[in-house]
Amino acid sequence: MKILGLTGGSGTGKSAASTAFASLGCAVIDADASYRALCDTCTPMLEEIQSVFFDVLSSDGKLDRKKLGAIVFADPDKLLQLNAITHPYIRQAAREAFAAYEQEGYALCIYDAPVLFEGGMETLCDKTCAVLANRETRIARIMGRDSITREYAALRIDAQPDDAFYRARCNYFIQNDADLDTLYAQVRRIYDDILR
Ligand SMILES: CC(C)(COP(=O)(O)OP(=O)(O)OC[C@H]1O[C@@H](n2cnc3c(N)ncnc32)[C@H](O)[C@@H]1O)[C@@H](O)C(=O)NCCC(=O)NCCS
Ligand SMILES: Nc1ncnc2c1ncn2[C@@H]1O[C@H](COP(=O)(O)OP(=O)(O)OP(=O)(O)O)[C@@H](O)[C@H]1O
Known part of the structure; x- marks a missing residue:
């Protein structure tokens, strides 16, 4: 089984891209x-x-x-402290989930992780893909989805890496500023490339 790490900032559309991969049988x-x-x-x-x-x-x-989010998204050192506690547990949970899907015979598993690189989780993946979208679109999306204020949405986004971070690290990119058909077409191309 191949593993594709799917990453990117809040509201870029990782879950939407994951749904598209799932529709292809991943x-x-x-x-x-x-x-x-x-x-x-x-x-x-x-x-x-x-x-x-x-x-x-x-x-x-x-x-x-x-409450915790308001603390760590406002202070990079505190976010690092939180990551140091949580990421070993998240990584172990990922290993167990990969093993279970491998047993079930899947050809491709998508690991949707907003902090893939920060947690060293990319080392568990064969390839990585970043989902990107412009800041205003992302703010509007997560305000609607999570019922949060513009301030908390912006705080969360600004605590995350910029596009250049992902451009320097990932194998594939999905630009998700347009409609869902455009997203699905990009997902299909990546799926075909990985499993060819
Ligand atoms: C920071 C916390 C308290 C925020 O909680 P909240 O309910 O507001 O958000 P939620 O957990 O639903 O995450 C929403 C989004 O926030 C962003 N986010 C979450 N954790 C992090 C992080 N450590 N670094 C950067 N962005 C993050 C992601 O885009 C995520 O999709 C919470 O996410 C947390 O404890 N994170 C640490 C664990 C972690 O790294 N989780 C990410 C999964 S790999
Ligand atoms: N191309 C699109 N067209 C319309 N709506 C979209 C599109 N992509 C994503 N959305 C919507 O935007 C919101 C955010 O997308 P999604 O939940 O996939 O983001 P995410 O990257 O997983 O965010 P987070 O890291 O915060 O969990 C969702 O409500 C989703 O349905």
Whole structure:
């Protein structure tokens, strides 16, 4: 099984691209979803987060993500600290998910991970692809999808690498400023190239 790491900033359209790959028969792993599951079940990770960031667990013991996000997206060092705690757990969850899909006989697995390179997760992938889109489009998309303010949307985006970061590292690129048909056509070309 080949693994394609799919990365890019918030609101560029990684999940939309993953859905397009899934429609071609690919397995898809969503690193954000794996992380959300870890936040519900992985007590050692939550304890490590709480010991460094204090006061980010709500009264029912759940991680207050918006509170933590406001802290780490405003301070690059704090984001690095959070990544150092969470990424080993996310990486291990990815390994287990890849092994399960390999057993099921998939030819291509998409690993949708906004922080692929920051977590060293690209070393688990055969190829990498960045999804790119202009900043204003991304802000409008994630404000609508996540019901967040323009300020939090911009804070999140500005805490992430710029296009040049991805251009220097990835094998493939998807420019996702137009409609979904245009996105699907780009996905099809990459799928054909990887499995040819
Ligand atoms: C920073 C946190 C608190 C923000 O929570 P929030 O509910 O607001 O956002 P959510 O988790 O749904 O993520 C939304 C988007 O934020 C961006 N984002 C999340 N984590 C990071 C990060 N470490 N670095 C840069 N961008 C990130 C991504 O584009 C992601 O798709 C949360 O994402 C977190 O704890 N992240 C650390 C773990 C991680 O790296 N997750 C990414 C999965 S590989
Ligand atoms: N080409 C497109 N045309 C119209 N809507 C789109 C397009 N691409 C993505 N969207 C919409 O924009 C929103 C953000 O896209 P998506 O969730 O795929 O981004 P993402 O890169 O996975 O973001 P994040 O890293 O924040 O999870 C979604 O509501 C999605 O349906």
